[in-house]
Every structure is written in structure tokens, then in C-alpha cells.
Amino acid sequence: MKTVHTDVLIIGTGFGAAAPALRLAQAGAKVTMIEKGPRVQTADFRQTSDPRYLLKYLRGTPGDHLSLTYAEALGGGSGFYEMVSLRAPSVAFDQLDAQGHRLWPEGLDRAALDPYYDLAERMLHVSQIPLAEVPKTGLVFAQLMKNLGYSVDRARYAVRGCQGSGFCVTGCVYGAKQSLFLNYLPQAVEAGAEIETDLEALSVQPLAHPHPRAWLTLGETPYRYQVICQRRTGERERLRFVARVVILGGGTVGTATLLLRSRTYLPLLSEHVGRNIAYNGSVKVAGLLPDGFPDADMFTGRTHPGMISYHFLQSHGITVHGVKAQPLMIVSAARMKLEGHRRVSGWWGEPNVELMQQMRHRMIVLAAFGLTPPGAALDVSEDGRARVVLPLDAALERYHADTRQLLESILLRNGCRLVETDFLDKQFEPEQGVHFSTAHQVGSCRMAERKADGVVTSNGEVFDYPGLYVSDGAVIPSSLSVNTSLTILANAERIAAGIIDRYRPSSRAPAR
Amino acid sequence: MRDLTRRQLLQHLGLITAGLAVACTPLKVLTSAYPQAFDDDAELTDGVLRAFALTVIPSAPAGDPDLARAFTDPDLPFAPYAGFFASDLARRAGNRFETPFERLDVAQRAAVIREALAADGTTQKLYGSAILLAQVAFYAGIYDDKRGCELIGFEGGYHWHPLAAITHPDPARFLPEALTADGNYS
Numbered sequence: 001m002k003t004v005h006t007d008v009l010i011i012g013t014g015f016g017a018a019a020p021a022l023r024l025a026q027a028g029a030k031v032t033m034i035e036k037g038p039r040v041q042t043a044d045f046r047q048t049s050d051p052r053y054l055l056k057y058l059r060g061t062p063g064d065h066l067s068l069t070y071a072e073a074l075g076g077g078s079g080f081y082e083m084v085s086l087r088a089p090s091v092a093f094d095q096l097d098a099q100g101h102r103l104w105p106e107g108l109d110r111a112a113l114d115p116y117y118d119l120a121e122r123m124l125h126v127s128q129i130p131l132a133e134v135p136k137t138g139l140v141f142a143q144l145m146k147n148l149g150y151s152v153d154r155a156r157y158a159v160r161g162c163q164g165s166g167f168c169v170t171g172c173v174y175g176a177k178q179s180l181f182l183n184y185l186p187q188a189v190e191a192g193a194e195i196e197t198d199l200e201a202l203s204v205q206p207l208a209h210p211h212p213r214a215w216l217t218l219g220e221t222p223y224r225y226q227v228i229c230q231r232r233t234g235e236r237e238r239l240r241f242v243a244r245v246v247i248l249g250g251g252t253v254g255t256a257t258l259l260l261r262s263r264t265y266l267p268l269l270s271e272h273v274g275r276n277i278a279y280n281g282s283v284k285v286a287g288l289l290p291d292g293f294p295d296a297d298m299f300t301g302r303t304h305p306g307m308i309s310y311h312f313l314q315s316h317g318i319t320v321h322g323v324k325a326q327p328l329m330i331v332s333a334a335r336m337k338l339e340g341h342r343r344v345s346g347w348w349g350e351p352n353v354e355l356m357q358q359m360r361h362r363m364i365v366l367a368a369f370g371l372t373p374p375g376a377a378l379d380v381s382e383d384g385r386a387r388v389v390l391p392l393d394a395a396l397e398r399y400h401a402d403t404r405q406l407l408e409s410i411l412l413r414n415g416c417r418l419v420e421t422d423f424l425d426k427q428f429e430p431e432q433g434v435h436f437s438t439a440h441q442v443g444s445c446r447m448a449e450r451k452a453d454g455v456v457t458s459n460g461e462v463f464d465y466p467g468l469y470v471s472d473g474a475v476i477p478s479s480l481s482v483n484t485s486l487t488i489l490a491n492a493e494r495i496a497a498g499i500i501d502r503y504r505p506s507s508r509a510p511a512r
Numbered sequence: 513m514r515d516l517t518r519r520q521l522l523q524h525l526g527l528i529t530a531g532l533a534v535a536c537t538p539l540k541v542l543t544s545a546y547p548q549a550f551d552d553d554a555e556l557t558d559g560v561l562r563a564f565a566l567t568v569i570p571s572a573p574a575g576d577p578d579l580a581r582a583f584t585d586p587d588l589p590f591a592p593y594a595g596f597f598a599s600d601l602a603r604r605a606g607n608r609f610e611t612p613f614e615r616l617d618v619a620q621r622a623a624v625i626r627e628a629l630a631a632d633g634t635t636q637k638l639y640g641s642a643i644l645l646a647q648v649a650f651y652a653g654i655y656d657d658k659r660g661c662e663l664i665g666f667e668g669g670y671h672w673h674p675l676a677a678i679t680h681p682d683p684a685r686f687l688p689e690a691l692t693a694d695g696n697y698s
Binding site (some may be wrong): 026046047048049050051052086087089110128129131132133134135136139140142143145146150151152153154155156163164165167170174271279292297299300303308310311313326327328331332335346348349350352353356357359361424427428429 | 566567568570571588622625626636637640641643644647648651652653654655659661664665666668669670671672673675677678679680681683684686687688689690691692694695696697698
């Protein structure tokens with residue numbers, strides 16, 4: 001097995017991995033990144049509904065009452081996200097657990113993250129959508145809220161020169177969306193980082209060595225971990241990376257799965273690995289606009305329709321959004337029929353065609369993202385397959401029912417007709433009971449002040465494993481009520497700054 | 513046994529399991545015994561599957577060459593069941609109307625499908641999946657990036673729209689009060 005030595009090995013290339021790679025490479029460390037998914041760039045993207053294309057990059061983790069979606073490709077989810085880039089509101093950082101303890105570690109709040117949000121926003125060219133570019137669906141959503149006296153704000157996006165094609169989630173063919181392979185990753189490479197794709201980390205193993213003196217510089221730090229990897233193409237060759245510092249940035253599912261697979265080698269890991277997953281309790285409802293209401297447009301304009309309402313954040317712990325989606329996503333996500341439709345075959349046949357013909361201009365979908373507690377857990381089988389389990393309790397059922405009722409009331413009080421939506425599971429069967437689906441999963445290896453409460457310190461270092469860090473969404477300890485990418489990136493910038501401060505790579509000894 | 517084809521073996525297994533409660537029967541077993549013609553005669557199967565798609569989406573153009581393509585697309589998970597599915601439609605149509613499924617009118621075909629959707633769990637799953645596949649393939653236009661679906665006004669990819677077509681004029685009139693200066697809530 002070939003062995004590669006590096007100062008810092010970073011697993012993953014998404015929002016949690018890109019910032020440490022860039023900052024550590026700029027600081028003089030020899031950085032190697034490995035990515036399980038394929039290399040991808042703007043020219044590889046298509047404006048398509050071809051499931052084969054989407055399944056090349058997108059993955060799902062099914063489960064009980066919750067299902068997760070994420071991407072496996074260079075740049076992680078950044079190639080396929082809606083580019084919504086919002087700072088988490090203060091109330092998200094102030095959430096308490098069932099015992100009344102703050103979920104976020106002491107001293108970590110919005111004010112502490114703001115300098116890193118600034119940095120991340122500059123890197124991704126984040127700005128508020130100009131009023132003149134708000135898509136029709138966003139304006140219709142604003143009108144629905146305005147009619148009821150509710151506030152709405154223009155959202156913020158990581159984009160330059162948006163063409164409004166409506167295909168954000170299949171990858172921006174114009175290179176307008178600020179995916180990480182347009183900024184962080186090439187800058188990291190320019191600073192000396194190396195990136196390998198189609199390479200999966202199988203296990204992380206500590207190397208036996210004398211306990212190091214505290215506060216060694218990076219160059220003085222011994223090689224402390226080996227990571228066994230396997231190529232996902234060709235001969236499926238195995239490689240061994242040996243590193244002084246290892247940073248896990250493979251995402252909430254990927255990082256927890258890797259650590260759980262490595263537990264044999266890392267017996268002191270916290271029992272919280274794979275647990276405490278938060279998911280922004282997403283609830284969706286759909287309706288048809290009443291006659292006389294301006295047209296929406298489900299298919300054109302940026303995928304996220306430009307507007308967010310914080311009106312219910314303090315009172316209900318939710319933000320409310322309009323939602324746009326391509327036919328592929330809508331049809332494969334839910335069986336839809338007009339509420340009260342008498343024909344049994346409402347989700348197919350002529351009634352369904354009539355509904356589908358109204359989808360583009362007359363259908364409005366609302367979603368709420370909520371501060372639901374971090375109650376889900378990953379269950380990883382011996383063959384590495386993960387499922388997510390979300391125990392339902394009365395409070396969560398009540399949250400779902402109340403939130404749905406609120407969203408439906410917004411539609412009904414505007415004169416909309418409701419569209420029944422039976423959301424489908426991975427086998428395209430209607431989900432039974434309450435079910436959440438999200439791409440905003442965080443927290444499987446959460447930060448905590450004590451090992452009894454989490455997996456990593458507030459600096460991202462795994463308890464009892466010096467030099468082993470987690471820097472991705474897995475460390476975020478709570479739901480955020482807004483899209484998670486900017487917070488993951490800002491927190492990764494913060495963790496990267498801490499690692500640089502700790503190891504001072506620029507004062508490293510000459511390479512061996 | 514050495515001369516037994518895979519197809520015959522599957523049929524044999526299907527007969528052995530015929531006594532099992534159908535609701536508990538795995539799809540792989542249930543679909544192993546059906547007339548060979550639905551695997552051998554692509555035209556026969558295609559005709560039935562096209563009629564099925566036109567029942568699920570009655571306004572779809574009958575001449576659409578891709579209408580039933582997804583059912584037998586080897587890259588999609590339904591293909592192994594396509595032959596059985598077509599045969600099951602034919603069997604149910606024969607039992608109920610004594611007419612091949614593809615020759616029934618829309619209402620009769622819909623009745624056949626409704627009957628299957630009310631049958632055992634495995635059959636429900638098979639028919640539910642087939643309906644979804646027909647809808648996804650047609651409405652999303654999965655076989656041509658640029659084509660979309662004219663019936664629902666979906667243009668597909670690579671159609672550029674000027675800003676005026678994406679938004680409404682005088683957008684300020686839609687907006688209520690905002691709570692933030694820049695979109696970030698503190």
C-alpha cells in the first residue's frame with residue numbers, strides 16, 4: 001500500500017473542509033485534501049432532469065421520520081446548493097437542551113462568529129438580492145405575507161452575475177453561483193494544497209508515539225494519525241496517508257460514519273458520535289393561488305425565490321420561505337392532489353394533469369425552517385450503510401402540526417386552495433405520519449464543553465485525540481432556522497484560525 | 513437442471529412460492545412467473561406500457577417516442593419488472609373486460625389501475641412506482657435536457673430568459689415591511 005506523508009490531511013472538500021485547507025496552506029502547512037466524490041467544475045454541469053446525472057452527485061440517507069440529502073463531489077454541496085447564505089440569528093445560538101444547558105459552547109454566539117461570517121461572505125461574494133431580481137414566486141410570497149401584515153426580507157446569496165435560469169440545484173452552468181471550486185479550493189491549490197478526488201477514507205487510526213510536549217509547532221509535531229483510503233475508480237487501490245494533523249470535513253453524515261467505522265482504533269471517542277443531529281425541522285405546504293393574484297413562476301429565476309420571513313422567529317422559532325422546484329423534484333418528492341378531491345386517483349390521471357398544468361404559475365409552496373432540537377441519530381451498519389433515526393415525541397409532533405397549520409393558514413387566509421401532499425420515501429411510498437426531509441443536517445459530532453455532552457471541543461478538536469479535528473456541519477450543535485452553509489463555512493474559518501494559532505505552521509521545521 | 517434457462521428457473525421458483533400470502537411476497541418472487549411473450553415481444557410490452565402512461569397522463573401526446581422508455585430503461589430500477597408489469601396489466605384487463613389493456617378506453621384502463629392500487633401491498637407498490645416513473649419521465653423530460661414538458665409549461669434547460677420575464681414590474685409594490693437592513697436577522 002502506497003504511503004503519503006503530509007502535515008495536514010483534510011477529508012472532504014465542502015464548506016467545512018475548504019476554509020481550513022486554504023488558511024493552513026496559506027500559513028505554510030503541507031495540506032492534502034481527499035474527496036470521496038468526483039472532480040467537478042462548471043463545464044461538467046447540466047441544466048437537466050436526467051436522474052442519472054443527479055444520482056452521480058447527490059446522495060440520500062433514509063430513515064425513520066427524517067431523511068437527509070447531501071452531495072458527494074468536489075466542493076461538497078456547494079455545487080448543488082441554492083446559494084442562500086444567511087447568518088444564523090442570535091436566537092439559534094441561545095437554544096438550550098432539555099436540562100436547560102446551552103447547546104452551543106460558552107462564548108460561541110453570533111457576535112463571536114460575525115468576524116468569520118464577514119470573511120466567508122467576502123470569499124463567496126455574498127450579497128442581498130437586488131429588488132429588481134426577485135423572482136415572481138418570491139414576490140408572490142411577499143404579497144401573501146404582506147396581505148396578512150407579516151414582514152418579509154430579501155435573502156442573501158453567494159452569486160455573481162446570476163442569470164436566473166432556475167437550475168441552481170443541478171449546478172450553475174454559468175459559473176455565477178459561488179461554488180467552492182471557484183474560490184476557496186483553487187486558492188488553496190495555489191497556496192500549495194493538493195486535492196485528490198474519487199478517494200474514500202475508510203478509517204482513521206492513531207499512530208503510537210510518545211505523548212508530545214504541549215504547544216509544539218506543526219513541524220515539531222510527530223505524525224500522529226494514519227488514514228486508510230481507497231480509490232473509487234480503476235483498480236480501487238488502497239492508500240495510506242500519514243499526517244501530523246487530520247481534519248474531518250466530510251459532512252454531517254460522512255464524518256460521523258467515518259468516526260464510527262474507526263471506533264475500534266479510537267476507543268476513547270465520545271459516545272455522542274452520530275447522535276444529536278439537528279435538521280432545521282422543515283415543514284412544507286402547497287396551495288393554488290386564487291384568481292386575481294399575480295402569477296408565480298416555479299421554473300424561472302434563481303431556485304430560492306429571493307425572500308425570507310423572520311416574522312415568526314421569536315414567537316414560533318421558525319423562518320418562512322417560498323419554495324421553487326423543478327418538476328423532477330416535485331413529482332418524485334410527493335403525491336399531490338387538490339384537497340378534498342373526491343376521485344381516488346387524484347394523484348394521477350386527469351385530475352393530476354390539471355394540477356400539474358397549474359404548477360408553474362399558480363402553485364405556491366411554503367416551507368418553514370425551525371429550531372427543532374438535535375434529536376436524530378445515525379445508525380451505521382457493518383457494511384457502512386447509514387440510516388437516520390428521529391424519535392418522535394409529543395413536542396415534535398405538536399411542532400409539526402402547529403407549523404403546518406400556520407403555513408396552511410397563510411395560504412387559506414389569502415384565498416388559496418390547499419394541495420394535499422403525501423411525501424414519498426426512498427421507495428416512493430407515502431411516508432407514514434410525521435416526516436422531515438432536509439439538506440440542512442448538522443451536529444453528528446457536536447461541539448461541547450465536556451466530552452459527556454459532545455464529540456469535539458469548541459475548537460473542533462476531538463476529545464482525547466489531540467490533532468484530530470472536525471470542522472464541518474457535524475460540529476454545529478443546533479438547528480439554525482436558516483440555510484446552514486454560511487454558518488458551517490464561518491465556523492470552519494474559526495476552527496482553522498484556532499489550528500493555525502495552535503500549531504503556527506509558518507514556524508514549522510524544514511520538511512523531512 | 514443444467515438446461516434450465518434463468519427464465520424457466522424464475523418461473524419454477526414462482527410456482528413454488530405461489531402458496532405464500534401475496535401481500536408478503538417479495539416483488540422479485542411475485543414477478544418471476546408470467547407469460548414469456550412480455551419479455552420476448554418488445555412491441556407487445558411497449559404497447560401496454562404506453563397505454564398505461566397515457567392513462568396516468570391522459571393529455572400526453574400519444575406519439576411521444578419516450579412515453580414508455582423509462583419503464584424499460586436499464587439505468588432505472590423499474591426495468592427488471594417491466595415485463596411482469598405489462599403482463600399484469602394485460603391479465604387484469606382480460607379478467608375484467610376480456611380485452612387487451614391497450615385496447616380499452618381511458619376509463620376502463622383507469623379502472624384496471626385503480627383495482628391494482630387497491631390490491632395487496634406488493635401490487636400497490638409496483639403500480640405506485642410505475643405511476644411515479646411515468647410522471648417523472650414525462651413531466652421532467654428526463655431524456656432530453658432542452659425539451660422539458662410542453663403540457664405543463666416546463667421549458668427544460670438552456671432557455672435563457674431576460675430579467676423582465678423572471679420578475680414582475682414594480683416589485684416594491686409586493687413588499688411588506690422588512691425586519692432587517694441587509695437580510696441577516698440579528
